[in-house]
Amino acid sequence: MTTHTPRSEVLRYTAFSSDPEGGNPAGVVLDATALDDKDMLAIAADLGYSESAFLTRSSEEPGDPEGRAYGIRYFSPKAEVPFCGHATVAAAVALAERTGPGKLVFTTRAGTVPVEVTEESGTLRATLTSVEPHIEKIADADLDEALAALDWPDSDLDPAFPPRIAFAGARHLVLAAATRARLADLAYDFARLEALMHRLDLTTVQLVWRESAAVFHVRDPFPVGGVVEDPATGAAAAAFGAYVRELGLAPEDAVLTLHQGEDLGRPGELTVTLRAGDPRVRVSGEGTRIG
CATH class of the missing domain: 3.10.310.10 (Diaminopimelate Epimerase; Chain A, domain 1)
Structure with a gap:
């Protein structure tokens, strides 16, 4: 012992x-x-x-x-x-x-x-x-499987944010919802999504909805960790920062606010900072002891 x-x-x-x-x-x-x-x-x-x-x-x-x-x-x-x-x-x-x-x-x-x-x-x-990040495309068949596991039709995706796998210490599939209602309605096939994530070596699926140019709402299914949903995900926030910068969806110098956990009753706020000339992503937030 x-x-x-x-x-x-x-x-x-x-x-x-x-x-x-x-x-x-x-x-x-x-x-x-x-x-x-x-x-x-x-x-x-x-x-x-x-x-x-x-x-x-x-x-x-x-x-x-x-x-x-x-x-x-x-x-x-x-x-x-x-x-x-x-x-x-x-x-x-x-x-x-x-x-x-x-x-x-x-x-x-x-x-x-x-x-x-x-x-x-x-x-x-x-x-x-973060460590130095990168993004990569996802195969059409793998994207179809992810959407099927989530029960999201193609029409529920925001076409301005193409699906990608993003890495900033761990791999995350980034999928953007076209509406806040789509993001709020999360009821997925746990085993099916878990199997795909193991095959693609994904840590979470980063589901996002754009409220404004610098404000996003996010949710992160985490079946590979034995958890239905992660309430606030710093690694995915870093990966998302790399994603928006590499695709030109945010300026080289930018401060983004990510709201997560609202749909779980555990609201949190993550700040993502991008700096021109530095490929790494900064993620910040408050913290406190429980009990």
Whole structure:
């Protein structure tokens, strides 16, 4: 049986909201040194959150004199994922509560992710910088299968936003709904979509609706993680930022607001920042402890 130290206790935080009842909850273990893969998966499954973050200190490495570098792994209730944005924000906020705001460096299985935490009026806000992103086309047959699993006819798609697979640490299929009503009506074939996502190595399906040039509403089915829907998805937000920039759907310098979780009763807000000359995408949001 694994022995847990006080720092390896399981903390609960929400990301992309300052309200414990909003945003996306995540488990956070600040010292997972004593845990193996089975332990981490069991903790994630017991919590039932879409993801949990497990940290190990990397302060012995050169270039980290202040001890603010960490290795981090992410587990859903069913499997490990290479990168998770909301659990990164949750972990960064948990650390900032203990060591103060400032810069952190997380080494993920997708690459190195810098995070900066700031505080304003007692609220902590974390900004992560993604690994270098890219997008790719999806085969017509795979798109047809995704739409069939969602029970979305072609006419429900927004033609201004072509379907693509986008990556910024994890792979997400981006599909744009033509109306808010279409986005709100989400009742999909769990097993069918899960099978397609495993075959295409997708983490979520990023469903979006454009309210205005810089404001979007999003939802993220996550059957491969054992969760029907993710309430707020930082990794998908980063991928979406890469998607709109590469397709010329947003300026090279842009700040986008993504609203997610409203249809689940857990509203959250994600800020996506694009900078000219830097291919990486920044995603920021508030966070707070649950309970």
